[in-house]
Amino acid sequence: MTDTHVDAVAAEIAIEQQHLDRVHAELAKAGKRADLVAVDGMSRGRTDRTGDVRDEEMSGLFERDALVFNAARRMATLEHQYEGLVFGRLDLDHAPEGADQSDREVRYIGRLGVRDDDYEPLVIDWRAPAASPFYRATPGDNQGVIRRRVLRSRGERVIGVEDDLMVPEAPDDMVVVGDGALLAALTRSRGQQMRDIVATIQAHQDEAIRANDRGITEISGGPGTGKTVVALHRAAYLLYANRRRYESGGILVIGPSAAYTAYIERVLPSLGEESVTLRSLGDVVDVITAVRHESPEVAAIKGSLQMRTVLKRLAARAVPGAPTSMRVMVGGLPVHLDEGQLADIRRRALRDRTRNQATKHVRELLAESAWRQVREGDRDEFLDAFDESLAVDDFVAEWWPQVDPREALLWLADTELAYEVCRSVLSQGDAAALAHAARETLELGSWTVSDVALVDELSVRVGQVEAPEVEERSFYEIEELDGVEELQAMGSAIRAPEVDHSLTPTSARERLLHGTVGRSTDYAHVLVDEAQDLSPMQWRMIGRRGRRASWTVVGDVAQASWPDIAEAEQARDEAYGTQPRQAFHMTTNYRNAQEIFDYAREVILPVVPDADIPDAVRQTGVRPEDVTFGDPLDDSRPDVSTVAAQALTRLADEVDGSIAVITPQRHAEAMLALDGSHDGRVVVIDPLSTKGLEWDATLVVDPDAIVREAPGGARVLYVVLTRAAHRMTVLRPLD
Numbered sequence: 186m187t188d189t190h191v192d193a194v195a196a197e198i199a200i201e202q203q204h205l206d207r208v209h210a211e212l213a214k215a216g217k218r219a220d221l222v223a224v225d226g227m228s229r230g231r232t233d234r235t236g237d238v239r240d241e242e243m244s245g246l247f248e249r250d251a252l253v254f255n256a257a258r259r260m261a262t263l264e265h266q267y268e269g270l271v272f273g274r275l276d277l278d279h280a281p282e283g284a285d286q287s288d289r290e291v292r293y294i295g296r297l298g299v300r301d302d303d304y305e306p307l308v309i310d311w312r313a314p315a316a317s318p319f320y321r322a323t324p325g326d327n328q329g330v331i332r333r334r335v336l337r338s339r340g341e342r343v344i345g346v347e348d349d350l351m352v353p354e355a356p357d358d359m360v361v362v363g364d365g366a367l368l369a370a371l372t373r374s375r376g377q378q379m380r381d382i383v384a385t386i387q388a389h390q391d392e393a394i395r396a397n398d399r400g401i402t403e404i405s406g407g408p409g410t411g412k413t414v415v416a417l418h419r420a421a422y423l424l425y426a427n428r429r430r431y432e433s434g435g436i437l438v439i440g441p442s443a444a445y446t447a448y449i450e451r452v453l454p455s456l457g458e459e460s461v462t463l464r465s466l467g468d469v470v471d472v473i474t475a476v477r478h479e480s481p482e483v484a485a486i487k488g489s490l491q492m493r494t495v496l497k498r499l500a501a502r503a504v505p506g507a508p509t510s511m512r513v514m515v516g517g518l519p520v521h522l523d524e525g526q527l528a529d530i531r532r533r534a535l536r537d538r539t540r541n542q543a544t545k546h547v548r549e550l551l552a553e554s555a556w557r558q559v560r561e562g563d564r565d566e567f568l569d570a571f572d573e574s575l576a577v578d579d580f581v582a583e584w585w586p587q588v589d590p591r592e593a594l595l596w597l598a599d600t601e602l603a604y605e606v607c608r609s610v611l612s613q614g615d616a617a618a619l620a621h622a623a624r625e626t627l628e629l630g631s632w633t634v635s636d637v638a639l640v641d642e643l644s645v646r647v648g649q650v651e652a653p654e655v656e657e658r659s660f661y662e663i664e665e666l667d668g669v670e671e672l673q674a675m676g677s678a679i680r681a682p683e684v685d686h687s688l689t690p691t692s693a694r695e696r697l698l699h700g701t702v703g704r705s706t707d708y709a710h711v712l713v714d715e716a717q718d719l720s721p722m723q724w725r726m727i728g729r730r731g732r733r734a735s736w737t738v739v740g741d742v743a744q745a746s747w748p749d750i751a752e753a754e755q756a757r758d759e760a761y762g763t764q765p766r767q768a769f770h771m772t773t774n775y776r777n778a779q780e781i782f783d784y785a786r787e788v789i790l791p792v793v794p795d796a797d798i799p800d801a802v803r804q805t806g807v808r809p810e811d812v813t814f815g816d817p818l819d820d821s822r823p824d825v826s827t828v829a830a831q832a833l834t835r836l837a838d839e840v841d842g843s844i845a846v847i848t849p850q851r852h853a854e855a856m857l858a859l860d861g862s863h864d865g866r867v868v869v870i871d872p873l874s875t876k877g878l879e880w881d882a883t884l885v886v887d888p889d890a891i892v893r894e895a896p897g898g899a900r901v902l903y904v905v906l907t908r909a910a911h912r913m914t915v916l917r918p919l920d
C-alpha cells in the first residue's frame with residue numbers, strides 16, 4: 186500500500202468515525218429517554234394482503250427500534266459482543282440519468298435503526314426496505330447507488346472500510362478504497378461460532394432472506410453456499426417484517442445436533458433477535474436432551490414410517506405385568522371379568538380417547554360390564570358401590586395406570602413384547618434389534634436422538650400424563666448444553682457411550698423418566714436446517730409443531746445420511762400440508778477455498794453424478810495435503826497418532842483459528858489426546874457431527890474408514906471434506 190493510499194483510507198475512516206460518534210451519542214440519549222418508550226412500534230409491523238411489508242409501516246419500525254424500552258440494553262449487548270453496530274454506508278444519486286446536477290443522499294445501514302432529535306435517520310435497520318439497495322445493487326443494476334461501503338468497527342471505533350463502486354467511474358469528490366468486503370470477510374479466520382453476514386449479504390441471498398412468508402420456502406444448494414446463514418437472517422427478517430405474528434407465535438429453528446445449535450446460537454442475537462427457539466433433533470421434546478446415536482441400522486429402523494404401527498400397538502396394549510382378569514367384590518357381589526372382556530373394554534376405551542385421558546371412561550365401561558354380569562339388586566346402587574369401591578380403585582391403578590410415553594417405549598426392552606408389537610410390520614431381526622436398543626437405553630440411562638421422535642409420537646397416542654406436577658428440574662435432569670465450551674468439555678459425540686456404573690437400574694430409569702412430557706408447542710414459523718437428514722419419524726415430530734406455521738427448509742440431498750429419501754419426502758410433504766412452495770437455489774460456495782472444494786468434488790461426483798456442485802469463489806494457492814503412511818512392510822512405520830500430531834502442528838502454524846480432527850470411530854481413541862490441543866483451538870469430532878459446522882482447517886483421518894462406518898458412506902465423507910475454509914490435510918493409513 187502506498188503512503189497516499191494509507192492516508193486516503195485513514196481520512197475515510199475519520200469521516201466514518203464522526204458519524205459513528207453521532208450515533209453513539211444519540212443512543213446514549215435514547216437510553217436516558219426511557220419515558221419515550223411507550224411508542225407503539227409493535228403494532229406497526231403489519232403486512233399488507235400480499236404479505237409484503239408496507240413502506241410507511243416500516244418507517245414506524247425505525248422509531249420502535251430506536252426507542253423501545255430495551256433499546257439501550259440491546260445496544261449494550263451488541264456493542265460488547267458483536268462487531269459493527271453500523272456496518273454499511275450507501276452513497277446514492279437520485280438525479281435522473283443525463284441530469285447536470287447530482288442529487289446525492291447518504292444512508293447508513295446497521296443492526297438497528299436510530300433517528301436523531303429531528304427524526305432524521307442516522308442508521309437504517311438492515312431489514313428495512315430503504316436498506317435493500319445495500320444488498321441488491323450491482324454494477325449492472327445499481328438502483329441509484331454510486332458507492333457501497335462496508336465499515337468494520339470494534340466497539341465504538343471504526344477500524345476499516347471496504348468499497349464497491351457501482352458506476353463505471355467514481356465522481357471526482359468521491360474516494361474509493363479497499364478490495365471489496367466479501368473477499369475480506371471470507372478470508373478472515375472463522376473462530377468457534379458462526380458469524381452473521383449482515384454486512385456482506387449477496388444479492389441472490391437477499392432475495393431468499395426477504396422472500397414473502399407464505400407457505401414453504403425451500404433453500405437448496407451445495408456445501409458452503411450460505412444456506413444456514415441465509416436462513417438465520419431470514420428468521421431475523423421475518424421477526425422484523427411481521428413482529429406481531431412471529432414474536433407472539435414463535436419461530437422454531439431445528440438443526441441436526443447440539444454441536445450445531447451451539448455453533449449458530451450467536452447469529453440471531455448478533456442481529457438483535459433473542460426470541461427464537463433453537464433446538465437440535467435430540468432436544469425437540471421438553472425434558473429430553475439426547476446426544477447419543479445408535480448404530481445406523483437401528484437408527485434406520487427407528488426412523489422409518491413402519492414405527493407408526495409399532496407405536497400405535499404399543500400405546501394400545503396392556504401394561505406389562507398388568508392383571509389379566511378382574512376379580513373384586515362390589516356391594517357383596519362377586520365380579521369377574523376375564524381377559525377377553527378386558528380386551529374388549531380396552532378397545533372401546535381407546536376408540537375416541539387417548540389412553541391417559543380415558544381413565545374415567547374405563548371405569549364406566551368396567552362398571553357397565555360388571556353390572557351386565559351381576560344383574561342383581563338395584564342398578565344405580567350397584568354402580569355407586571362400584572364407583573366407591575377401593576378394590577376397584579386398586580384394580581384400575583394396576584390395570585390402567587397413567588402411562589408415560591417414555592415408559593411405553595421402554596417396554597420394547599422385552600423381546601417377546603417387541604416381537605408382538607412388530608409382527609408383520611418389521612422382521613424378527615429388526616424387532617430384536619429394537620429390544621436390544623431399549624435395553625441399552627435402560628443400561629446407559631440416556632436416550633438416543635432417534636428415540637425423541639418416537640417419544641413424541643407416543644405422547645400423542647397415550648396423551649398427557651395426568652399426574653401431580655413434578656418439579657421442573659429434577660436432580661436427574663441432564664443440563665442443557667450451554668455453548669461450545671460446555672459441549673467440548675462434555676466430549677464430542679466421538680466418545681463411545683460409557684456405562685456409568687454408579688447408576689443403579691433405578692436411577693438410570695429415573696434419569697430417563699425425569700419430569701413430565703408436556704404438550705408440544707405450535708409455532709408460527711419453523712426453520713429446518715440440514716433437512717435432507719430428517720427421518721420420516723422426525724418429519725412427523727417437527728410437523729406437529731408447525732401445523733399452522735410457514736416454513737423455511739434448508740438442505741442438500743448430496744449430503745444426506747438418511748437412506749430412504751423417498752420415504753422421508755413423503756413424511757415431509759405430509760408435514761408441509763397443502764401450502765404453496767417457493768424455492769431458492771444457492772450456487773456459490775463461500776466457505777471452502779477452491780482447492781479444498783475441488784478435492785471434495787472428486788469424491789462425490791463418481792458416487793452422486795448429479796450432486797449440486799457450487800462454484801468456490803476464493804483461492805489460496807495451497808492444495809490439501811494428502812499423507813499416506815504406515816506401509817505394513819516397513820518395520821519402523823509410524824502410528825496414526827504420531828502422524829496426526831505432526832500434521833496438526835503444521836496446520837496450527839498455517840491458520841490462526843479453529844481446527845477439527847475428524848475421525849472415524851476406529852481411530853477415535855488414538856485421536857482423543859489431541860482434543861483441546863494448540864491452545865484449545867483443536868476439537869476432535871466424529872464425521873456425522875460435523876454437519877453444518879466449519880473450521881479454519883481440518884485434519885481428516887482415514888477417509889476410507891469414514892465411508893465404511895457412516896450410514897451415508899461417501900455422502901458423509903463429502904460433508905467431512907467440505908468443512909475447512911482455508912486448509913485441509915487428509916491422512917490415509919495403509920492397512
Ligand SMILES: Nc1ncnc2c1ncn2[C@@H]1O[C@H](COP(=O)(O)OP(=O)(O)OP(=O)(O)O)[C@@H](O)[C@H]1O
Pocket residue numbers: 367370371380381382385386387390406407408409410411412413414415741775776876877878879907
Ligand atoms: N454473503 C456472505 N458473506 C460472508 N460470508 C458468507 C456469505 N455467505 C456465506 N458466508 C459464509 O460461508 C460459510 C458457509 O455458510 P453456511 O454454513 O451457511 O453454508 P451452508 O450452505 O449451510 O453449508 P453446508 O450445507 O455445507 O452446511 C459461512 O462461514 C458463512 O458465514
